[in-house]
Amino acid sequence: MLPGDRIAAAEEILPGYGTVEIDGEIKGTLLGTFTVDKEKSSAEISPLTSTPLVVTEGMTVIAEVRHVMDKMVLVNILCVVGVDRTIVGGGDGAIHISDISNEYVVNAKDKFRIGDIIRAKITEPEPSLRMTTKGKNLGSLRSYCIECRHPLEKTKGKEGIVLECPRCGHVEDRKIAADYGEGGFNRE
Numbered sequence: 001m002l003p004g005d006r007i008a009a010a011e012e013i014l015p016g017y018g019t020v021e022i023d024g025e026i027k028g029t030l031l032g033t034f035t036v037d038k039e040k041s042s043a044e045i046s047p048l049t050s051t052p053l054v055v056t057e058g059m060t061v062i063a064e065v066r067h068v069m070d071k072m073v074l075v076n077i078l079c080v081v082g083v084d085r086t087i088v089g090g091g092d093g094a095i096h097i098s099d100i101s102n103e104y105v106v107n108a109k110d111k112f113r114i115g116d117i118i119r120a121k122i123t124e125p126e127p128s129l130r131m132t133t134k135g136k137n138l139g140s141l142r143s144y145c146i147e148c149r150h151p152l153e154k155t156k157g158k159e160g161i162v163l164e165c166p167r168c169g170h171v172e173d174r175k176i177a178a179d180y181g182e183g184g185f186n187r188e
């Protein structure tokens with residue numbers, strides 16, 4: 001079970017330890033084994049190890065975009081790449097617009113949207129967790145169509161690589177990682 005993987009629809013089961021409800025779906029937030037707590041009717045993830053982990057500068061993480069403002073992207077860390085442990089303090093972090101890309105970004109909403117699963121690097125663990133997606137292997141790994149929520153696919157547009165919805169044809173722009181869409185969540 002990978003963080004961000006869909007477990008079930010929210011009508012089927014309650015979110016429990018290691019899972020969250022997002023837009024009517026139960027998703028895992030930890031690397032581990034999926035179990036059902038029959039007494040509580042809840043979906044639970046048993047982490048591979050349970051020693052809490054403190055996030056430090058330079059760590060590569062997988063995170064989910066929770067909120068996008070004009071100049072700032074707020075994310076929740078799902079896991080640290082290469083480390084199967086729970087993160088201390090819930091792992092909420094921010095990416096400033098100047099840390100999104102080496103190219104100039106006019107508005108953060110042009111590069112990230114709610115629900116994107118991204119790979120980012122920690123630049124500042126304290127006082128508030130900050131990270132960057134500058135670099136070839138950093139950026140979105142999975143993005144969803146803003147019209148119909150279907151996962152977007154990488155395709156060649158007139159001005160380079162863009163993301164296109166195979167269901168409704170909507171074309172969108174993101175700061176993507178080089179291996180977008182390849183499912184390589186646990187890679188640097």
Ligand SMILES: [Zn+2]
Pocket residue numbers: 145146147148149150165166167168169170
């Ligand atoms: Zn669509």
